[in-house]
Amino acid sequence: MNKWVTIKKFAEASGYSEDAIRAKTKNGTWAYRLHFTKGPDGRIMINVEEVNKWLENTEA
Template identity: 40%
Template structure:
């Protein structure tokens, strides 16, 4: 799977140390947006865009919605 741009949430958690719950929370809270940090696959599964994640880390984007 080396070189994949998109990974499922479980694999992303294994790669980065973020918990699956933290990933889903970032999506629910609007910190990560569909088409930017993740995409929903045709089967409905969430796939994290590793390029989008890297840009988010490097750019320090703030959440779209504050708590």
């Protein structure tokens, strides 16, 4: 998988819904320019590597 992927691709691979991913980008759960960014065309792109690190560091 690429380092940066669309919300749709990340949803397909991760099991998170597209709405859940958008919520994490809007409510501050994921940091702008670390976990996600906006491309020059305004499209939100997810950094797979950094989100995986976030997942691994989340306490259950």
